[in-house]
Amino acid sequence: MGKGGQRQENGHQKLYSWDEIRKHDLKDDRWVVIDGQVYDVTRWSNKHPGGARLIGHYAGQDATEAFDAFHNDLAAVKKYLKPIHLGAVDDYKDxxxxxxxxxxxxxxxxxxxxxxxxxxxxxxxxxxxxxxxxxxxxxxxxxxxxxxxxxxxxxxxxxxxxxxxxxxxxxxxxxxxxxxxxxxxxxxxxxxxxxxxxxxxxxxxxxxxxxxxxxxxxxxxxxxxxxxxxxxxxxxxxxxxxxxxxxxxxxxxxxxxxxxxxxxxxxxxxxxxxxxxxxxxxxxxxxxxxxxxxxxxxxxxxxxxxxxxxxxxxxxxxxxxxxxxxxxxxxxxxxxxxxxxxxxxxxxxxxxxxxxxxxxxxxxxxxxxxxxxxxxxxxxxxxxxxxxxxxxxxxxxxxxxxxxxxxxxxxxxxxxxxxxxxxxxxxxxxxxxxx
Structure with a gap:
């Protein structure tokens, strides 16, 4: 998991504020948001087929639309997200x-x-x-x-x-x-x-x-x-x-x-x-x-x-x-x-x-x-x-x-x-x- 930060519990789902998520935009500490869910991509970024820099450009941000745009088979790609899932965005708005x-x-x-x-x-x-x-x-x-x-x-x-x-x-x-x-x-x-x-x-x-x-x-x-x-x-x-x-x-x-x-x-x-x-x-x-x-x-x-x-x-x-x-x-x-x-x-x-x-x-x-x-x-x-x-x-x-x-x-x-x-x-x- 990334460094530090406050989080809240909502049943079994951990909730993170945007203020907390935006802190994780460093090369050795990267979080991204996809469909309101928070993922720690720090280690995964080096394995990312598009390169570490590409995924790093959305560190601390909502990457939902970029994720959807670049991947044809979303169901196949989403299986890689489960091991790096942290929780959800608190009060996520679309x-x-x-x-x-x-x-x-x-x-x-x-x-x-x-x-x-x-x-x-x-x-x-x-x-x-x-x-x-x-x-x-x-x-x-x-x-x-x-x-x-x-x-x-x-x-x-x-x-x-x-x-x-x-x-x-x-x-x-x-x-x-x-x-x-x-x-x-x-x-x-x-x-x-x-x-x-x-x-x-x-x-x-x-x-x-x-x-x-x-x-x-x-x-x-x-x-x-x-x-x-x-x-x-x-x-x-x-x-x-x-x-x-x-x-x-x-x-x-x-x-x-x-x-x-x-x-x-x-x-x-x-x-x-x-x-x-x-x-x-x-x-x-x-x-x-x-x-x-x-x-x-x-x-x-x-x-x-x-x-x-x-x-x-x-x-x-x-x-x-x-x-x-x-x-x-x-x-x-x-x-x-x-x-x-x-x-x-x-x-x-x-x-x-x-x-x-x-x-x-x-x-x-x-x-x-x-x-x-x-x-x-x-x-x-x-x-x-x-x-x-x-x-x-x-x-x-x-x-x-x-x-x-x-x-x-x-x-x-x-x-x-x-x-x-x-x-x-x-x-x-x-x-x-x-x-």
């Missing part, structure tokens, strides 16, 4: 917004929106493999001249981006009922087809979903040395640091070090560090297979030097594509400290949608419905648009802003937000360090 959201999810289940179309995923995987094959065959048929090189590069980059959107579905367990099948296809698409780590993706991405745009919890908006975003982070960095990047210029240097370098440099380093430091030898083996396949296919036609150039060139192109799409839904939204909002408000405050069209759906991997994806992370992506009108109605009922933008407006908002956040940093910096 908010109206939470009740309404649960009702909406039940409606989605009855509509069959959590049922995948296998035809859709066969077509998606088929077009990815076709693009990759055409990238290779372009060099085989036409040689390594500049035009074939560039055509092949564009085809391979497109294949890699579309693989990224598709591995995302397997990673969220939204395609197959058995988790093992999702995991197997996740390793195939993320590892063998894309040359990245499925475990590293899970480690980072599930934290993002659990607490999107929450400072020090969402890895995508952690306090880094290169950019400050939102209204809280620029002030915090300006107050704490006398020497730092010229963040007032970040909307300009973003074009040089943001999209171009995220995949070729940062992600390459982080995923290999994750695999090696955690001794994930199977994943390291899959990565070895990917690079063996890639260099054996392309070196005979490009030579070793140009094959390396080709590799970093397509990583740079897919980095641009991924960065603009992923940040358009999040960077312009609220980025704040953890305020323990209900699931609907937490996700809506951190996300926005992009208008639906055939091109936008394909270009973003259906992540133009980012709001719906964040609310229902295990829903197959081809069904997200169907739940959107009901989500919008629920937001209107509870006075929550539901934003939908044109694609280019969303892209422009990234730069606009970086500029305004940089100006806020500059203003605060001058105020605190004028001497």
């Amino acid at each position: 908010e109206e917004i939470c009740k309404d959201f649960r009702q909406l999810k039940q409606t989605a289940i009855k509509m069959g929106l959590f049922e995948p179309s296998y035809t859709f995923y066969i077509v998606v995987l088929g077009h990815i493999l076709l693009l990759e094959a055409l990238a290779y065959l372009t060099l085989v048929w036409f040689g390594a001249g500049w035009i074939p090189f560039l055509v092949s590069l564009i085809l391979y980059s497109t294949s890699q981006v579309q693989t990224g959107w598709t591995q995302h579905d397997f990673g969220h367990l939204s395609v197959f009922k058995p988790s093992k099948l999702n995991h197997a296809l996740h390793h195939f698409t993320m590892g063998f087809t894309k040359g990245a780590s499925a475990s590293w993706w899970n480690h980072m991405h599930y934290q993002h979903h659990a607490k999107p745009n929450v400072i020090d919890k969402d890895p995508d908006v952690r306090l880094e040395a290169l950019f400050v975003v939102g209204e809280v982070m620029p002030v915090k960095v300006a107050q704490e640091k006398k020497k730092s990047m010229p963040f007032n210029l970040q909307h300009k240097y973003f074009f040089a070090i943001g999209p171009p370098l995220l995949f070729p440099i940062y992600f390459q380093f982080m995923l290999f560090r994750h695999v090696i430091t955690r001794k994930l030898w199977m994943e390291l083996g899959i990565l070895f297979l990917y690079f063996t396949k890639f260099f054996c296919m392309y070196t005979p036609y490009l030579g070793l030097g140009w094959t390396i150039v080709y590799y970093f060139a397509f990583r740079c192109l897919e980095s641009h594509w991924f960065t603009w799409v992923s940040q358009s839904n999040h960077i312009p939204m609220n980025i704040r400290n953890d305020e323990s909002h209900p699931w609907l408000k937490l996700q809506i405050h951190a996300t926005c949608d992009i208008e639906k069209s055939f091109f936008n759906d394909w270009f973003t991997g259906h992540l133009n419905f980012q709001i719906e994806h964040h609310l229902f992370p295990t829903m197959p992506r081809h069904n997200l648009y169907k739940i959107a009108p009901m989500v919008k109605s629920l937001c209107e009922k509870h006075g929550v802003s539901y934003q939908v933008k044109p694609l280019w407006t969303a892209f422009a908002d990234i730069v606009r937000t970086l500029k305004s956040s940089g100006e806020l940093w500059e203003e605060t910096y001058r105020e605190f360090h004028s001497d």
Whole structure:
């Protein structure tokens, strides 16, 4: 059991106040609340499939809605809760917004929106493999001249981006009922087809979903040395640091070090560090297979030097594509400290949608419905648009802003937000360090 605290007895059920529960939010002392019941997850967090950090983000808080969102088979998962059960929350109250959201999810289940179309995923995987094959065959048929090189590069980059959107579905367990099948296809698409780590993706991405745009919890908006975003982070960095990047210029240097370098440099380093430091030898083996396949296919036609150039060139192109799409839904939204909002408000405050069209759906991997994806992370992506009108109605009922933008407006908002956040940093910096 966690440390200290007052508790009350109600028959055989121990009751804990919220004041007591909130004290247990430390790395070596973690309690969470699920459906009004209190659980000590201190030891279990290291065994948690989603990682210790993920479950730790809800330490001392109500994790009911996050628990429901991430797990498809709740009955199977709940059996792990019995040994760590402590008691119940004293005077536990279920908010109206939470009740309404649960009702909406039940409606989605009855509509069959959590049922995948296998035809859709066969077509998606088929077009990815076709693009990759055409990238290779372009060099085989036409040689390594500049035009074939560039055509092949564009085809391979497109294949890699579309693989990224598709591995995302397997990673969220939204395609197959058995988790093992999702995991197997996740390793195939993320590892063998894309040359990245499925475990590293899970480690980072599930934290993002659990607490999107929450400072020090969402890895995508952690306090880094290169950019400050939102209204809280620029002030915090300006107050704490006398020497730092010229963040007032970040909307300009973003074009040089943001999209171009995220995949070729940062992600390459982080995923290999994750695999090696955690001794994930199977994943390291899959990565070895990917690079063996890639260099054996392309070196005979490009030579070793140009094959390396080709590799970093397509990583740079897919980095641009991924960065603009992923940040358009999040960077312009609220980025704040953890305020323990209900699931609907937490996700809506951190996300926005992009208008639906055939091109936008394909270009973003259906992540133009980012709001719906964040609310229902295990829903197959081809069904997200169907739940959107009901989500919008629920937001209107509870006075929550539901934003939908044109694609280019969303892209422009990234730069606009970086500029305004940089100006806020500059203003605060001058105020605190004028001497």
